[in-house]
Amino acid sequence: MTIAIIVGVLIVGALALIFTFNSLVGLRNQVLNAFRQIDVQLKRRYDLIPNLVNSVKGEMKFEQETLERVVKARAAAVSANQSGNIADMGKKEGELSMALGRLMMLTENYPNLKANDSVKSLMEELTNTENKVAFSRQFYNDLATKFNTKQQVFPTNMVAGMMGFKPSDLFEIPAEQAAQREAPKVEL
Amino acid sequence: MNIYEQQASNRRATYFFVALMMLLLGAVGFGFDLFFGGLEVPGLTYGDGAIFRTAEPLRPGQTPQPGNSVPYFTIIAVAAGGLLTLNSIFNGPKMILSSVMARPADPNDPQDRVFLNVLEEMSIASGLPMPKAYVIPDPDPNAFATGFSPDKSYVAVTEGLVSTLNREELQAVVAHEMAHVSNLDIRLMTMVAALGGAIVLLSDWAGRSVRFRRSRDDRGGGGAVFIIWILLVILAPILTRLLAMAISRRREYLADATGAEFTRNPLALASALEKLEQASEPTRTVNRGLAHMCIVDPSGSYFEAKENFAGEMFSTHPPIQKRIEALKTMAYQRSA
Numbered sequence: 001m002t003i004a005i006i007v008g009v010l011i012v013g014a015l016a017l018i019f020t021f022n023s024l025v026g027l028r029n030q031v032l033n034a035f036r037q038i039d040v041q042l043k044r045r046y047d048l049i050p051n052l053v054n055s056v057k058g059e060m061k062f063e064q065e066t067l068e069r070v071v072k073a074r075a076a077a078v079s080a081n082q083s084g085n086i087a088d089m090g091k092k093e094g095e096l097s098m099a100l101g102r103l104m105m106l107t108e109n110y111p112n113l114k115a116n117d118s119v120k121s122l123m124e125e126l127t128n129t130e131n132k133v134a135f136s137r138q139f140y141n142d143l144a145t146k147f148n149t150k151q152q153v154f155p156t157n158m159v160a161g162m163m164g165f166k167p168s169d170l171f172e173i174p175a176e177q178a179a180q181r182e183a184p185k186v187e188l
Numbered sequence: 189m190n191i192y193e194q195q196a197s198n199r200r201a202t203y204f205f206v207a208l209m210m211l212l213l214g215a216v217g218f219g220f221d222l223f224f225g226g227l228e229v230p231g232l233t234y235g236d237g238a239i240f241r242t243a244e245p246l247r248p249g250q251t252p253q254p255g256n257s258v259p260y261f262t263i264i265a266v267a268a269g270g271l272l273t274l275n276s277i278f279n280g281p282k283m284i285l286s287s288v289m290a291r292p293a294d295p296n297d298p299q300d301r302v303f304l305n306v307l308e309e310m311s312i313a314s315g316l317p318m319p320k321a322y323v324i325p326d327p328d329p330n331a332f333a334t335g336f337s338p339d340k341s342y343v344a345v346t347e348g349l350v351s352t353l354n355r356e357e358l359q360a361v362v363a364h365e366m367a368h369v370s371n372l373d374i375r376l377m378t379m380v381a382a383l384g385g386a387i388v389l390l391s392d393w394a395g396r397s398v399r400f401r402r403s404r405d406d407r408g409g410g411g412a413v414f415i416i417w418i419l420l421v422i423l424a425p426i427l428t429r430l431l432a433m434a435i436s437r438r439r440e441y442l443a444d445a446t447g448a449e450f451t452r453n454p455l456a457l458a459s460a461l462e463k464l465e466q467a468s469e470p471t472r473t474v475n476r477g478l479a480h481m482c483i484v485d486p487s488g489s490y491f492e493a494k495e496n497f498a499g500e501m502f503s504t505h506p507p508i509q510k511r512i513e514a515l516k517t518m519a520y521q522r523s524a
Contacts, residue, residue, distance in 0.1 A: 037312065121298060127355070128305035135313035138452065143315075 020159045027147045031168050034140040041132040042081055042093065048129055049074050049100070052122050056103075059113050066103050073099040086169040097130065137171045144168035191370060194442070198372040201435065202379050208431075209387050210269045212424055216390075217265025219417035225261050272386045280382030281334040281342050284481075285322055288473045290344045293321035299350050306359045307343055310366045313450040319343045319369060328471040329353065329464050332481040333365040334378045341369045352467060353460050360447060360457035364483055367446035373439050377481045380432045385477045388425040436480035440505050441514060448518055458515040465508045484508060 053067055060067065073096040080092035104123060107113045114120070148167040151160035221227035293300040304321050311318040319335065322344035329349040335341030343365045350358060368374050448454035464484045471486035479486055485505045505511075 034315070041312075117298075121301070124298070124302060124305065128309065131305075131309045131359075132312055135309050135450075139313060139315050 017159060020156055021163060024147075024150065024156070024160060024163070024165055027143070027150060028165065028168075031140065031143045031147050034136065034143045038133065038136045038140055039081070041129060041136050042077070045096075045126075045129045045133060046074060046078055048122070048126055052103075052119075052126060055116075055119055055122060056107060056110075056113055059110050060106065063103075063106055066099070066106060070096070070099045070103050086171065090171045093133070097133075100126065100130070141170050144170055195372040198376050202376045205376065205379055205431070205435075206273055206383065209273075209383055209428075210266060212387065212420070212427075213265040213269040213390070214262055215417070216421055216424070217262035218259060219414075219421070220261035220265075221259040223414060223417070225259070227259050228257050268390070269387075272383055276379055276382035276386070277336055280378045281336065281340075284334050284378065284381055284478060285342060285344060287475065288324045288326075288344065288478065290322035290324045293323050299347070302355065303345055303350050303358065303362075306355065306362050307366075309359065310362045310450055313363070314366045314370050316341075316366065316370055319366075323347060323350070324473055326471055326473040327351075328469045328486075329467050330471040330474060330486050331361050331365055331483045332474075332478065333368045333374050334381075334481065335369065335374045336378060337375065338369050338372070341374055343369070346471060346473075348467070352463055356451075356453065356456040357460035357463065360451055360453060360460050361483055363450040364443050364447035364457060366450060367443040368439070371439070371442065371446065373443065376435060377432075377439075380428075380435060381478055381481060384428045384432060388428055388477065432480040437506055440483075441511065444511055444515060445518065448515060454515040454518040458512045458519070461508050461512050461515070 049070060053070060057067065073092070077089075077092040077096045080088045083089075104126070107119070107123070144167075150156050151165050151167060218227075222229070293304050295301055295304055300321075300323055303323065307321050308318055316338045319333070319341040320343075322342055324330075324344055324346045326346040327348040329346055329352045331343070331345040331349055333341060333343045343362065345358075345361070349361065353361065368377070444454075444457060448457055451457070461484070471482070474482060474486040
């Protein structure tokens with residue numbers, strides 16, 4: 001009788017362990033997949049930017065500085081992406097977003113560009129890509145938060161600790177960029 | 189309720205709805221059997237096709253006509269219900285889309301392109317597969333989602349929606365539709381539209397054929413049962429519609445909230461709803477049977493504006509002002 005109870009408890013314990021482990025693995029893979037999806041969107045953005053810069057270059061002769069900043073920010077973001085450091089990536093991508101935002105704002109001053117169909121559709125694609133980057137990050141952050149919370153709450157935290165699960169990093173807007181984003185500088 | 193409970197509740201509601209419709213069809217068929225088919229039911233009929241004979245017994249010299257023992261009409265009605273259900277599952281979304289003359293969004297058209305892009309953004313934000321995008325040629329702004337599962341879902345917007353709203357507002361509306369997809373509201377609503385619509389047609393037809401009932405002198409009246417049955421036939425479409433309304437009203441608030449969670453921008457949906465309310469023209473291409481699927485009532489309904497009991501009872505959607513208030517509260521809580 002006692003043996004039966006002990007065996008029963010062991011079996012229930014083992015099942016609980018297996019279940020917890022499997023759900024953690026499932027969540028970790030979802031987080032990884034969400035991270036890859038961000039990458040897909042970032043690559044698309046890198047590909048779009050040279051097109052945009054080329055198509056507005058002629059009109060925006062007096063905005064060389066802005067254009068150069070976009071090109072430089074893109075190069076920095078591409079190399080940060082290859083290094084794979086989430087904090088660095090977040091920072092460089094944020095800078096690229098700001099440079100692009102400024103460029104898009106400036107195109108408003110050029111009626112020729114605003115009326116140009118190919119520039120218009122490029123702008124739409126760029127907005128689209130920016131949003132996709134933002135939303136895929138949001139989705140990643142939500143999943144990663146869920147994953148991290150699960151690792152930290154009792155009793156999953158015991159299993160997570162034993163099996164060597166690590167919390168995922170979140171994308172954050174660096175403090176100084178967040179402040180700038182709140183109040184965009186408009187120079188007319 | 190989290191998303192899984194929400195989905196489970198929609199699955200249950202779909203089964204319940206299909207079962208209810210089958211029961212309704214069965215009852216209508218059974219009535220046909222009793223009153224026209226000469227079905228014999230022990231204890232209910234008298235062996236000559238008459239039910240509840242209370243008045244006069246057989247006249248002398250009259251031979252009792254044998255009734256039949258197989259409820260043909262009931263079997264036919266339930267079988268038809270089964271076929272209709274299968275048809276609703278496999279064909280429902282296509283039928284609904286073609287009933288509003290929707291066309292697939294064209295990636296080369298600048299306006300459609302924006303809609304496609306926004307839809308893709310929301311499929312990323314919700315983590316769901318990309319639905320098929322359809323555009324309804326109607327100048328009044330409105331939108332709906334349909335499909336049987338998130339893997340095979342459809343989002344349709346009117347041309348008016350894309351041209352009336354700005355990009356953020358369009359995104360909010362599309363997010364609301366994606367919320368219906370992710371909550372699995374689409375399954376229930378598609379079922380209500382496709383199966384419920386078919387039942388309404390059938391019971392209309394049954395109601396009409398009752399008027400051509402051949403009255404046989406030698407048959408008993410079965411008064412009360414007949415009256416109940418007639419009421420059922422007449423009320424079936426109304427009941428179906430009331431059910432659809434109740435189902436849809438509750439889900440709109442939730443879809444608003446879930447949609448705002450996808451965009452993290454409740455105010456965009458609030459301002460979109462304000463614009464949709466101002467465009468009070470009815471969405472002509474969308475017929476009454478699809479009202480419960482749309483983001484705002486396509487009929488420009490009189491009841492929807494009212495916040496009293498009748499307004500709650502007879503509209504497919506909660507009052508827009510209440511929805512806007514809820515969204516603004518959400519935005520306030522986020523910023524606080």
